[in-house]
Amino acid sequence: MTARESVISVRGATATLGARPVLRGVDLTVHRGEVVALLGANGSGKSTAVRSVIGQVPLTGGRIELFGTEQKRFRDWARVGYVPQRTTAASGVPATIREVVASGRLSRRRFGWLTKADKAAVEAAIDLVGLSDRAKDSVSALSGGQHQRVLIARALASEPELLIMDEPMAGVDLASQEILASTLREQVAGGTSVLLVLHELGPLEPLIDRAVVLRDGCVVHDGPPPEAVGQHALPGHDHVHPHAAGEPLRTGLLT
C-alpha cells in the first residue's frame, strides 16, 4: 500500500471485445485528490479501460478495486460520478435539463421521493455547469457543448468523490470547454479525484497531475503529462509511427 489511499486501483487488467484483445495487462491507479488523464489514439483501449473500471466491460483477467473494495462487491455508486462518451443527452421523448440532471441523483436516492436536499443538489449541479437559466429548457434545444455540460451536471448531482469522464471535451466548443475546465477545477479544489479520458490535453492541462498513455491495450507512459509542444507532440498523435503499417490509420479526429 502506498502512503496515499487509492480510489481506483487496476492491476493487470485484460479484456476483449469479440475476439480482439483490447486491454493487455493494464495497471492504473488514481489516488485520492488526484487528476489522472488517460491518453492514447483511438482504439488504444482507453474507453474500454474506464468502462471496465465502472463495471460495464467484464475483465478476462486482473483485478479492479474502487475505494479499496473489490469492484464486483462495490455498491456505493453514489461516490462515483460517471460521464459517458455521448454526443447528446437527449432521447426519444423531450426532457428538460433539470429532469436529466435529476437522474444522476438516483445513486443517492434510489427509490422514494426526492427530498429538499436532493433537489438542492440537482440545482447546484446545474449551476456548476452554468446552465441555471436554462434548467427548464428541453435538452434537445442545446448545442453540443451544452449537452456535455448537462451530462457532467448529471454526474455531479450525486456529489461524488470520484469523477470518471470519457472524453468530456469531444465536440465541445471553446466557451463550454472553459466552463467545463473551471467546473472541474472547483471540484478538484474541493477534494474530488478525477479519471478522465482525453485525446488531447487542451484547456484541462494545468489541472492534470499525471497522465497514463495507452497504446494497443498496454500502458506505455505513466507519469507527468507529456509536454504539449505543438499538436504533434501530443500522445493522441503517436499512431503515425511507421511500424504500425498493419493497422488502419487512425487520425484521432473521429471520436
Add this chain to the structure above:
Amino acid sequence: MEMLDLAFMQRALLAAVLVGITAPAVGIYLVQRRQALMGDGIGHVAMTGVGLGFLLNSSPVWMATLVAVVGSVAMELIRAYGKTRGDLALALLFYGGMAGGVLLINLSPTGSNANLSSYLFGSLSTVSSEDITAIAILAAFVVLVTVGLRRQLFAVSQDEEFARVTGLPVRALNLLIAVTAAVTVTVAMRVVGLLLVSALMVVPVAAAQQLSKSFRTTFVLAVATGITVTLAGTATSYYQDVPPGATIVLYAIGVFVLLTLLATPLAKRRARAAEAGAESCDAPLPPRPRTSDDVQV
C-alpha cells in the same frame, strides 16, 4: 346521453378510459428508448394467447396476458443479450405469435374467425363484466408501475449505461417495462384490438411531444390525449356503428396533426428567441479560436 344507460356501454366507456390512461403511460417509455413498435410485436404474440384461451375454454384476456408477458420477456432478453440478428429473432416471434393465434382459434370448438376479429380490431358489445374486472386490475398495476417508478424508468430509458452506474437494477427495470407493456396490450385488446394497440401507445406520446419541453408535460398531455380519443372514439362507435379501435386511432392521429399544426408557429417563435439569446452571449467568440485545432490531420 342514452348510451350511458346501457350496461355494455358503461363497461365499454370504463374500459376505454383505462386504456386511454395506460397505453400512453407505458408507451412514453417505449418511445423514449426508441422501441415504439414493441407494442405491435407484443400484440401479435398475444394473439396466440387469445387462441389458447378459446381452445382451453378459459378467459382469453388472462391467457393473452400470460402469453404476452412471456413473449415480451423473450423480446427483452433478445434485445439485451441478442447478437447481430436480433431483428430476425423478433420477426420469428411476431409472426409465430400471429400464426399460432389463427391456428389455435380455428382448432377450438367455440372460436371462429369472427371471434378473432373482435380481438384484432376491438369491439364494444363484447366487453363482459369479467373482462372489466381483469382490465381494471391490470390497469391498476400499469399505473402503479409507470407513475410510481417514473424516476427510475425515466433514467433507464434515457441512458441505460448511466443508469447501471448509478446502481439501479437495470435488468429488472427493463423486464418490468416489457411486462408492463405486455399487460397494457391485453388491457387495450378488448377496446382497440391487438393490431391497433401499439398506435395508442405511441401516437398520443408523439402528439404530446409537439407541444412539450419536459418529460412530465409529455406524460400528462399524452395521457390526456389518450383519454380524450378513447372516449370520443367509443362514443362515435356507438352512434355511427363503426369499429371503435379504428375510430380511436384515427382520432389520435387527428390530434397529432392538430397539435403539430399548432406547434409549428410556437417552435418558430422559440427558435427565434433562442437565436436572440445565443447571439448576446456567444457573439464575441471567434469561430475557430484555437490554432492547434487546425493542424490535427
